[in-house]
Amino acid sequence: MKPVEGRKRIVIEEVQPQVNCGRYPVKRILGDVVTITCAAFGDGHDHVAARVLYRQEGEPRWRIATLAPLGNDLWSASFIVDQLGPWQYTIQAWIDHFDTWCDDLKKRLAAQPDPNNPAPGAQPQDIPLALRSGALLLEQTAARAKGPDAKQLEDIVTSLRWMADQNAALYENPITEEIRALAARYPDLSFVTKFERDLILWVDRERARYSTWYELFPRSASPDPARHGTLNDVAARIPEIAAMGFDVLYMPPIHPIGVAFRKGPNNSVTAQPGDYGSPWAIGAAEGGHKAILPELGTVADFKNLVATAQKNSMELALDIAFQCSPDHPWVKEHPEWFIIRPDGSIQYAENPPKKYQDIYPLNFESPDWRGLWEELHSVFAYWIRHGVHIFRVDNPHTKALPFWEWCIAEIHKDHPEVIFLAEAFTRPHVMYSLAKAGFSQSYTYFTWRTGKDELQQYFEEITKPPVTDFFHPNIWPNTPDILHASLQTGGRPAFMQRFILAATLGANYGIYGPAFELCEGRPAKPNSEEYLDSEKYQLRHWDRSASHSIAPLITTVNKIRRENPALQNDLSLHFHPVDNSQILCYSKSSTKDGIENTILVAINIDPAHEQSGWIELDLKHLGIAHDQVFDVEDLLTGTHYQWNGRSNYVALRPDVMPAHILRVTRK
Amino acid sequence: MKPVEGRKRIVIEEVQPQVNCGRYPVKRILGDVVTITCAAFGDGHDHVAARVLYRQEGEPRWRIATLAPLGNDLWSASFIVDQLGPWQYTIQAWIDHFDTWCDDLKKRLAAQPDPNNPAPGAQPQDIPLALRSGALLLEQTAARAKGPDAKQLEDIVTSLRWMADQNAALYENPITEEIRALAARYPDLSFVTKFERDLILWVDRERARYSTWYELFPRSASPDPARHGTLNDVAARIPEIAAMGFDVLYMPPIHPIGVAFRKGPNNSVTAQPGDYGSPWAIGAAEGGHKAILPELGTVADFKNLVATAQKNSMELALDIAFQCSPDHPWVKEHPEWFIIRPDGSIQYAENPPKKYQDIYPLNFESPDWRGLWEELHSVFAYWIRHGVHIFRVDNPHTKALPFWEWCIAEIHKDHPEVIFLAEAFTRPHVMYSLAKAGFSQSYTYFTWRTGKDELQQYFEEITKPPVTDFFHPNIWPNTPDILHASLQTGGRPAFMQRFILAATLGANYGIYGPAFELCEGRPAKPNSEEYLDSEKYQLRHWDRSASHSIAPLITTVNKIRRENPALQNDLSLHFHPVDNSQILCYSKSSTKDGIENTILVAINIDPAHEQSGWIELDLKHLGIAHDQVFDVEDLLTGTHYQWNGRSNYVALRPDVMPAHILRVTRK
Secondary structure (H helix, E strand, C coil), rough: CCCCCCCEEEEEEEEEEHHHHCCEEEEEECEEEEEEEEEEEEECCCCCCEEEEEEEEECCEEEEECCCCECCEEEEEEEEECCCCCEEEEEEEEHHHHHHHHHHHHHHHHCCCCCCCCCCCCCCCCCCHHHHHHHHHHHHHHHHHHHHHHHHHHHHHHHHHHHHHHHCCCCCCCCCCHHHHHHHCCCCCCEEEEEEEEEEEECCCHHHHCCEEEEHHHHHHHCCCCCCCHHHHHHHHHHHHHHHHHHEEEEECCCCCCCCCCCCCCCCCCCCCCCCCCCCCCCCCEECCCCCCCCCCCCHHHHHHHHHHHCCEEEEEECCCCEEEEEHHHHCHHHCCCEEECCCCEEEEEEECCCCCCCCCCCCCCHHHHHHHHHHHHHHHHHHCCCCCEEEEEEEHHCCHHHHHHHHHHHHHHCCCCCCEEEEECCHHHHHHHHCCCCEEEEECCCHCCCHHHHHHHHHHHCCCCHHHHHCCCCCCCCCCCHHHHHHHHHHHHHHHHHHHHHCCCCEEEHHHHHCCCCCCECCCCCCCCCCCCCCCCCCCCCCCCCCCCHHHHHHHHHHHHHHHHHHHCCEECCCCCCCCCCCCCEEEEEECCCCEEEEEEECCCCCCCCEEECCCCHHHHHCCCCCCHHHHHHHHEEEEEEECEEEEEECCCCCCCCCEEEECCC | CCCCCCCCCCCEEECCCHHHCCCCCCEEEECEEEEEEEEECCCCCEEEEEEEEEEEEECCCCCECEEEEEECEEEEEEEEEECCEEEEEEEEEEHHHHHHHHHHHEEEHHHCCCCCCCCCCCCCCHHHHHHHHHHHHHHHHHCCCCCHHHHHHHHHHHHHHHHHCCCCCCCCCCCCHHHHHHHHCCCCCCEEEEEECCEEEEEEEECCEEEEEECCCHHCCCCCCCCCCHHHHHHHHHHHHHHHHEEEEEEECCEECCCCCCCCHHEEECCCCCCCCCCEEECCCCCCCCCCCCCCCCCHHHHHHHHHHHHHCHHHHHHHCCCCCCHHHHHHHHHHHEEEECCCCCCCEEEECECCCCCEECCCCCCCCCHHHHCCCCCCHHHHHHCCCEEEEHHHHHHHHHHHHHHHHHHHHHCCECCCCCCCCCCCCHHHHHHHHCCCCEECCHHHCHHHHHHHHHHHHHHCHHHHCCCCCCCCCECCCCCCCHHHHHHHHHHHHHHHHHHHHCCEEEEEEHHHHHCCCCCCCCCCCCCCCCCCCCCCCCCCCCCCCCCHHHHHHHHHHHHHHHHHHHCEEEECCCCCCCEEEHHHHHHHCCCCEEEEEEEEECCCCCEEEECCHHHHHHHHCCCEHHHHHEEECEEEEEEEEEEEEEECCCCCCCCEEEEEEEC
């Protein structure tokens, strides 16, 4: 079957960026310069013109960015995204007959034989006829133009025809760059080709790419070890956490905790009276996902906490864990949202031989999946109404991906500022799919990547396109669920190392705070990643004034992050070779207002020994000449070094300070 | 907005092969095993099952190939394409609850505490309840099954429930591999996910991938130098061309040649009486693209030629050049198919200062583009009716790409066997786009790739996916338009070298025959790629019995190609390092009926000097152990060599024989 219009002669392909052939949005941050590239070409030798059409979703008219040719039929254009939310972009390309004609005329004029000195064999180039062809094209252009432009184009038409009438032997080229530019403003789009798909782009706020998270259990926030912590206790601690340089305060679930099958300390299956249970066993007589555990306080206390955070330039992140204790109101009200076993009972979480009888998973194949989706969505909506704009979602990979795609889009319709962090530690396709479905940030495998090669390889994957087009990593050296073996055995140096890696490799990073600051490394049992006496099951009192605390280092590094835009992005991450398998070296850079900021990190990842070695800097990447002397300042100590050329020596003692964080100054 | 069915929990992505996200068909050859890979995964830990649906376009029902897991959520399946023409394929994936349950039961049975010897802390695993869950799933399976399978499934249900009723302390696993396989035949597709697109696949016949072309000008086919050659003369020559091992005989346009602005010998602008003009200046009083130049013969002669070719296991390829001489009937009948200049005249081909007044290009922006498309299509249809199934299309890149996409699809509807060779020497995107639009084969840049590195780099590009998914190269060392400088200066050794490269690097190759065999290297003028006294403008008499002819080499190599399936594909091409920049070494292989055929070529590309060097064979690629002695037979000479391990020495004299074509035998 013939196309409706067979004269659309341009092919447009290789449009970048695109995620899954346009199935999912490309992600960018407010204020980003978005660069679009594509291939666009037609048959024959006619000139092609092309442009990007882009707009915020819902804008009635496309905005336009002219594509510039890169050679070999490739094109590039950029635009700035100046609003949060969904954008669209696509490509238009067409044959530019007037531009083709301009070059044809130029060639003719150059080849036209001089009547006084004709080259042998040179033929007349039919200039008058060519001028009339051009006049015709400009006449059509004038008809598309408006106001003074139309008049000006008409005058040029008249002048070209007058020239043609002269029938001269030689002509000056009447076409100036100004005329070409004027004509280009009114292209002939009769046979324009539009790329087959309007691609989608999602614009997040800055904090989706650059954020600094502190996790604490409100249950342990009381200054009095004998008392259950409250939201007010958390509010009281906010100024000191803000002073450490954190901008997101994240709390595990704050909802009523189930009584049935409640877990005791160290995950014991039988709780004693007075045990508080796990905050992730959500729901009790007092309510479910929209209620607050009475011990923590009231809705009014929560509002006060939000306000206190705001006053201290911090944001609150809530943990949304879509699972229920047997006492959750949904269990009675909506048993159809759970899996019913042949004996009529509700299926609890199991991974034989393990039983988690305190947890009922939701059934995303429920006949009432629509009702379930609405209710889950309303949980986010509820807390957004209470001032929360960041959610850490627990185990999103055990809930249906289509649900997330719908739910996040639905929330984002009214609240494009909301950030969702996916707490998924699962297979790579699923991790990435959650990001594609809409999660703004994601936990990563960093926690288990401890060797030099595996760290470098993993970060090269997650900080480069195509992954960066949809995935923002958030780097955690620990979580309440993961105390990695390296922290169990490495002592304080290991905590310093893993902290510096997280905070400088990742523009987003976070720590499960009190345990991390105080270098808590005792596992529940050998070969376990669970903490001993985990806050998940009991209150803990943390002596934050202990002398071995690494809080001062954390404070310093967060300040460095804030003062150096280089550390506020991941895309610029670049590794430099070091001749020691225990030392990593990498740089990040950023340009703002024309000033380039470059940070170079050299870190010893061996917690037990001093390591030294020669860094072979990729000077070209750093924009430094091979024989240049340049200044590096260690921002951890304030010491300046004069470095010279590519080979530079470092020696790092893990017990003193395992890393240099160097600001590079090019003279 | 919620999806229609929110319980489709699987994501399918990374489906391979795909060309431009499914916009164009993937190409394969009749009998090929097509391997499809994809990623398919869901949330949580439920087991996933997946399959490829495929069919010839128009078949009412999909055929099914079960996808096997490759690990990490990747899957693979293969099927054989057993009919020419268009095929479709897509992916289905779903949660396999029964399979999930089988593994769950296995874990429970393993964890069930032995009542006589209970492990400390072991809990009962609720086996009876689990058996009832499985019975429920199998009951649903039975309801989907038919005949004896349904009965058998119902019996298993009964037996599972009977077991559950026993309430035993320990159980044997009742689920056998046979039961799993039986249940898998009746999957629950209620919430099946289908990949968002039906992908398309085009199946060509073998000759699209493996063909051997000989080009000659019928005007020079007469044994009598004084007489214009005829189609009958060509027919008389066919047995000897077939004996040389060619299977496609390709002739430049055979249509009436225009009189207006006819070109004389050596492209002189003024033809003399008796000059025959260029066959590409198509159309005269006697007719256009559906007529035969009277000097060549009649339609009956043409039919005889087709029959003679067939008798000799050859096919005729016609040259279709969509352009007109000023005398073409279309010019009078359809002036609207051409570009009309402001003075009312028709625009001839021009590239200032050059004028080609004997050629009128067609205007693909004609208001009557539909009429033009139909007429051009009818040219192919006409010659197909006269027994032609291969077309070499002249300069397809100067005709609109949407036209080709429509026209080739239209022809292929009734004639999927038709092969189109694109004679495009233009920018890479346009070359590839013609292949995507439907051209079966394409000329290449080989003619201008003479150095070792550029040859290797280019062939690595065009013989690997994604290019091989849509592009079949056809390798020509010369054409009537291109006598490369290396052939002008390199003498007979250069012709031998370029021939062997073409015939062994490309499963499809061709030569502009008589000129090539006889090592015709004289250019029209210095720095020109035009032949002196080109057949494009005059008759030539070729003395094919001349002693310097390389016809014997050509015959030998064509025989080697025919006898060695390794040389009948491009995908297996693999280069091996040689420590001499003038020697290339590469292998190809093929497995047919379980027997592997491997050919290794070592070739000196310096026409002036003997070159020798050490080949470092990629033994792993060849399937040879590092210390193995193996036999190689030079099929050009019949000499056997014992080679040993990876380093092997070659010395090649270009004047004697610039290459070894070695058949590798693994003991």
